[in-house]
Amino acid sequence: MSFDAIHGTILGTVIGDAIGLPYEALSRRRGVKLLGPPDQHRFVFGRGMMSDDGEHTCMVARAIVDSENDIERFGRSLASQLRWWLLGIPAGIGSATLRSILKLWVGVPPSRSGVFSAGNGPAMRSAIIGVAVSEHSQVPLYVRASTELTHTDPKAYHGALAIALAARCSSEGRSPGEFVALLRRELAEEENEIVSLIETAIASAGRGETTKQYADSIGCGRGVSGYVLHTVPVAIHAWAKFPEDFRSAVTCVVECGGDTDTVAACVGGIVGSRVGVSGIPESWRNGMLEWPRSAEWIESLARSAHAFQTGEQSKHRVSVGPFVIVRNIAFAAVVLVHVIRRALPPY
Numbered sequence: 001m002s003f004d005a006i007h008g009t010i011l012g013t014v015i016g017d018a019i020g021l022p023y024e025a026l027s028r029r030r031g032v033k034l035l036g037p038p039d040q041h042r043f044v045f046g047r048g049m050m051s052d053d054g055e056h057t058c059m060v061a062r063a064i065v066d067s068e069n070d071i072e073r074f075g076r077s078l079a080s081q082l083r084w085w086l087l088g089i090p091a092g093i094g095s096a097t098l099r100s101i102l103k104l105w106v107g108v109p110p111s112r113s114g115v116f117s118a119g120n121g122p123a124m125r126s127a128i129i130g131v132a133v134s135e136h137s138q139v140p141l142y143v144r145a146s147t148e149l150t151h152t153d154p155k156a157y158h159g160a161l162a163i164a165l166a167a168r169c170s171s172e173g174r175s176p177g178e179f180v181a182l183l184r185r186e187l188a189e190e191e192n193e194i195v196s197l198i199e200t201a202i203a204s205a206g207r208g209e210t211t212k213q214y215a216d217s218i219g220c221g222r223g224v225s226g227y228v229l230h231t232v233p234v235a236i237h238a239w240a241k242f243p244e245d246f247r248s249a250v251t252c253v254v255e256c257g258g259d260t261d262t263v264a265a266c267v268g269g270i271v272g273s274r275v276g277v278s279g280i281p282e283s284w285r286n287g288m289l290e291w292p293r294s295a296e297w298i299e300s301l302a303r304s305a306h307a308f309q310t311g312e313q314s315k316h317r318v319s320v321g322p323f324v325i326v327r328n329i330a331f332a333a334v335v336l337v338h339v340i341r342r343a344l345p346p347y
Helices: 003-023 028-035 052-067 071-087 095-105 127-132 136-148 154-171 176-186 193-206 211-217 228-241 246-254 260-275 282-286 295-310 323-342
Strands: none
Touching: 003 028, 003 052, 003 127, 003 154, 003 246, 003 260, 003 282, 003 295, 052 071, 052 127, 052 136, 052 260, 052 295, 071 095, 071 136, 127 136, 127 154, 127 260, 127 295, 136 154, 154 176, 154 193, 154 228, 154 260, 176 193, 176 228, 193 211, 193 228, 211 228, 211 246, 228 246, 228 260, 246 260
């Protein structure tokens, strides 16, 4: 894959996360009434910040670089990063992920740290695997290692693999139809509920139905839940509708309500892999309020991942050090303001 595809995947995930974050857990009607349409950053003074979706994607990219094509080393690197990430006082973390990281801290090995859950945590961080791992046969192995660190329900793996393969196909200019055929082959020996749902999503997009209409049809009329069999098909529908239109793809999933940051992160990574950084709206790129994971830091991380893929020796710094704690305290303060604001009118 090209450097631009890798860079676009990471940045697309981060920015999708940031655009969707202020609307998380709000209904469609309340989100727009309270914040306005999701056409710009609305997290803090017209700027955006990433949550766990973007952070985990950056950790996975770094673990890929650290792996040196060794799956066990990848798992150890990601597990180590997750342990220290928890000590950084993240403001938002899923129950399954929290329990898994606590197990890691008490000495449970990465191969046995996951808990039985079909949440969308592994899916939110898997687009970069599909783009940054050069050998196609290795993609499912990396996705499984990333997934089973935190989630052991097979549905979580199926959904994460779907996002990784969608990003890979998107970066190669392949159609959603080609993607679903590839996914069907990869999961031929396993339960195929995710394949059936994705087929309905692509068919719905082909009929011209909106992503909100599709979300309604699978029981997400009150908002897309964190259940992987809701999150992933809705993200794939948006990609099928807008394969080269980053703004429209992200906006339409945020308008569905619910777990908006994760669904937007998933589709942002998929479409970002195709359109690259230049295809992401400039105002969204320039509107990020992030440190120490700045735009320059993300670009350096992408260069490291590209160097890994091409077999070159990476010379790019990708650690963030203890500064992330300061950032997370500020992030938590903004989240608290949003919580208070949501208790006030308009309802």
